[in-house]
Amino acid sequence: MTDSKKINPQEYGFATRAVRAGQERTSEGENSEPIFPTSSYVFASAAEAAARFSGEQPGNIYSRFTNPTVRTFEERLAAMEGAECCVATASGMSAITATCIGLLRTGDHIVSSRSIFGTTTVLFENFLGKLGIATSFVELSDLAAWEQAIKPETKLLFLETPSNPLTELVDIAALAEIAHRHGCLLVVDNCFCTPALQQPIALGADIIIHSATKYIDGQGRCMGGAVCGTHDVVGDAVYSFLRTAGPTMSAFNAWVFIKGLETLKLRMQAHSTNALALAQWLEQQAAVERVYYPGLESHPQHALAKQQQSGFGGIVAFELKGGKDAGWNLIDATRMISITANLGDTKTMITHPATTTHGRLTPEQRQDAGISDSLIRVAVGLEDMDDIKADLARGM
Numbered sequence: 001m002t003d004s005k006k007i008n009p010q011e012y013g014f015a016t017r018a019v020r021a022g023q024e025r026t027s028e029g030e031n032s033e034p035i036f037p038t039s040s041y042v043f044a045s046a047a048e049a050a051a052r053f054s055g056e057q058p059g060n061i062y063s064r065f066t067n068p069t070v071r072t073f074e075e076r077l078a079a080m081e082g083a084e085c086c087v088a089t090a091s092g093m094s095a096i097t098a099t100c101i102g103l104l105r106t107g108d109h110i111v112s113s114r115s116i117f118g119t120t121t122v123l124f125e126n127f128l129g130k131l132g133i134a135t136s137f138v139e140l141s142d143l144a145a146w147e148q149a150i151k152p153e154t155k156l157l158f159l160e161t162p163s164n165p166l167t168e169l170v171d172i173a174a175l176a177e178i179a180h181r182h183g184c185l186l187v188v189d190n191c192f193c194t195p196a197l198q199q200p201i202a203l204g205a206d207i208i209i210h211s212a213t214k215y216i217d218g219q220g221r222c223m224g225g226a227v228c229g230t231h232d233v234v235g236d237a238v239y240s241f242l243r244t245a246g247p248t249m250s251a252f253n254a255w256v257f258i259k260g261l262e263t264l265k266l267r268m269q270a271h272s273t274n275a276l277a278l279a280q281w282l283e284q285q286a287a288v289e290r291v292y293y294p295g296l297e298s299h300p301q302h303a304l305a306k307q308q309q310s311g312f313g314g315i316v317a318f319e320l321k322g323g324k325d326a327g328w329n330l331i332d333a334t335r336m337i338s339i340t341a342n343l344g345d346t347k348t349m350i351t352h353p354a355t356t357t358h359g360r361l362t363p364e365q366r367q368d369a370g371i372s373d374s375l376i377r378v379a380v381g382l383e384d385m386d387d388i389k390a391d392l393a394r395g396m
């Protein structure tokens with residue numbers, strides 16, 4: 001296979017890596033990446049089987065361990081995040097679970113942003129808590145609070161930036177410095193920006209988490225996830241847990257995500273352009289009290305967003321005048337926009353966080369998190385801007 005033309009990602013720019021990194025052509029000379037739907041692999045002899053199992057000879061054994069389509073996805077995403085290594089998982093949640101179980105033991109401690117994906121909070125509090133791994137939750141942008149919450153047993157700092165749904169940011173480089181001064185790893189769930197808009201490893205983060213289900217797929221088809229980092233941390237500790245416990249990515253899903261990565265930058269730019277236009281329009285509407293979007297001059301961390309992101313992303317939140325009824329009316333008046341709590345799709349989606357994604361919180365917890373009854377979140381898609389605006393204007 002001397003004509004496979006497998007590229008060395010380090011010699012190429014971001015867009016080229018997104019299109020070509022990790023591809024190794026087979027002897028068929030296919031131009032597009034193939035899918036390998038096989039659970040196991042055959043050996044030329046009993047001796048070769050023994051050599052593969054003992055690790056003396058590299059190569060495939062079983063698709064819970066390695067699969068060529070999944071490997072192409074992993075190498076491509078690693079090249080885009082600027083990571084040494086990537087392991088693919090069955091979902092975003094299994095990426096977070098594998099990272100925590102792979103790296104932590106009973107008695108260890110996590111410091112996490114309070115503003116994270118709801119299911120991640122449940123994982124930390126209920127399931128890791130049951131194993132004796134405690135989590136302290138802090139305000140995302142408050143660097144002093146992060147440092148104060150670190151204890152001798154703290155191993156991981158965990159966050160999402162921008163946060164969901166209020167698009168609050170944290171200075172990743174400053175937090176990485178704090179993490180490393182205390183011997184902790186900084187874990188960034190980069191689902192909202194993707195490497196097309198933000199590359200946390202270049203800012204000092206150690207581990208990147210992805211829900212590939214969102215923008216990496218980008219068209220709402222497959223569940224998947226990934227963990228990126230160093231060979232020692234991700235390629236060894238996280239991967240060992242994954243291949244043993246089994247929440248690995250299927251070859252078919254990996255192929256969908258490979259094709260998603262090829263257009264990721266273009267799509268993220270288009271989501272960002274639409275979201276900024278929507279946020280600016282919302283600011284002009286009499287029915288709207290306040291708009292949250294890092295691309296707006298009025299966003300308190302607009303300068304930080306410009307510095308650490310190359311685009312502002314597709315998530316816009318806003319408060320209506322008139323509480324929950326006004327919010328539900330606006331949602332129910334739409335004729336085109338999808339009423340769903342998902343994000344990262346070509347289709348624009350609308351949700352009322354207080355009664356869906358944040359419905360399990362007590363009213364006090366919601367108030368602390370800044371989730372008011374009149375808050376609406378829009379995951380801006382790729383339809384015509386005039387159609388998105390007209391659909392939202394119906395209920396105002």
Ligand SMILES: *Cc1c(COP(=O)(O)O)cnc(C)c1O
Pocket residue numbers: 091092093094117120160189191192210211212213214223224225
């Ligand atoms: C959706 C999401 C997850 C979980 O991913 P799944 O693929 O649904 O398991 C984790 N983090 C963020 C920020 C998400 O939006």
